[in-house]
Amino acid sequence: MDLSVRWLAFAGIVLVSCFSPLSSQAELSPLAPEPDWGALDAFQETMTREEFVHWINALFSPDGSFWKFTVINGNEVTLFGDKEHTRLLYRLRLAPDLDSQIPLRATTVSGWKLSKAEATSAKPLRGLVICLDPGHIGGPWAKMEGRFFQIGSDPPVLEAELNMRAARHAAKLLESAGATVVWTKRLFEPVTALRPERLREEALASLYPAGGATSVPASFSAELERRVVREEQVLFYRNAEIRARAELVAKLNPDLTLCIHFNADKWSSNPTRAELIPQSRLVVFVHGNYSEEELTYDDQKWDLLWKLLSRISIPEAEAGESIAKQMEATWTFPPESYANWSAARRVGPNPYVFARNLLANRIYRGPVVFVEGPYMNARDSYERIIAGDYEGTKIIGGQAYRSIFAEYGEILARGVTAWVAGPTSTVVNH
Ligand SMILES: [Zn+2]
DSSP: OOHHHHHHHHHHHHHHHSSSSTTTTOOHHHHHHHHOGGGGGGGTTSSSSHHHHHHHIOOOOOOOOHHHHHHTTTTTTEEESSTTTTTTEEEEOOOOOOGOOOOGGGGGSSHHHHHTOOOOOOOOTTTOOEEEOOSOGGGGGHHHHEEEEEEEEEEEEEEEEEEHHHHHHHHHHHHHHEEEEEESSSSSSSSOOOGGGGGHHHHHHHHSTGGGGGSSSSSOOOOOOOOOOHHHHHHHIIIIIHHHHHHHHHHOOEEEEEEEEEEEEOOOOSOGGGOOOOOOOEEEESSOOOOOTTGHHHHHHHHHHHHTTTHHHHHHHHHHHHHHHHHHHHHOOOOOOOTTTTTTTEOOOOEEEEEEEHHHHHHSSSSSEEEEEEEETTTTTTTHHHOOSSEEEEEETEEEEEEEHHHHHHHHHHHHHHHOTTTTTTOOOO
């Protein structure tokens, strides 16, 4: 390398460091790593302006917040860290038209289309890798997570256990249809090696975001100490745990991940049967619908662009709608309405499918369908949930019911099978 080249290289480093988000105030979500903007270069000129604008307006930012951080000039999108456009983050070149659009490299998208080629009629899911993500940690952590309740002397309800039972049924059926099933977790233990007490610095940073360490009070009242400890716990089970699972998903590289949950409606901390909610509602989440506040974080802007440009939302919506159809056919509960809640927004043709920006469906690589089963605290499902898992049928409230967990597993497996079979397939009756 001659001197002038070396000088240019040195100047380049200086330039990069002057304008990189690191040197100004990059806004990052709690525990989020610095985004790798260069990784988005694989998507340059791989999408037309028309398609890009469609995805932003229809799915990722229907309230228009994304546009506050960007300038579109011809076929170039300039993304800024702030709404004042002082902090440049990234320049994305769009394709002028479909003919000049550069095809995506296979490594940047899910392999689901390739996998479909291996399927046979006996093994329709052969070649497909499905990751099961039973929600929450459970076990001794369930109370901290707020995923535990008990009414009188009834069996306690731990959501993590319910999710795991449904996942086990789904795994059996998916495997017998030829799929390879992988898991984010099999035990009621954290996947993350972090523990709440090791997240004190991060807890203080999220409680005192404006001035950083300087604004943290010198001494802590008992009340303040409780708040900090609670923040450590929330960062542990809601954030660090999901980030650890995301690392696993990235290594497992599945064609589809199913986040499996049971839902609940708000109620008191000492619940009674009289307080049970009259009726369950059902929902399936796909990723999208970022709020303006979420988009102030640079890592979330990166996640949005990655998910949008990799077109993972296409198989994600197809699989989500397919599972939603099966859910509706089996359980018949009405869909959520979320009329007064802007975090979830109805998208696509199916009334059960909503877009929501959840940490799991944002940072797990590949398509993610986040399924919420019936309410644990609703009259129409509580008795079936505390009846546990069983073979055959049981009489509950004068009616014969199969295990609600077996039904959940079948819904997931049928939904995946119908998705793989293609858009012309109809609901599988049972
Ligand atoms: Zn849950």
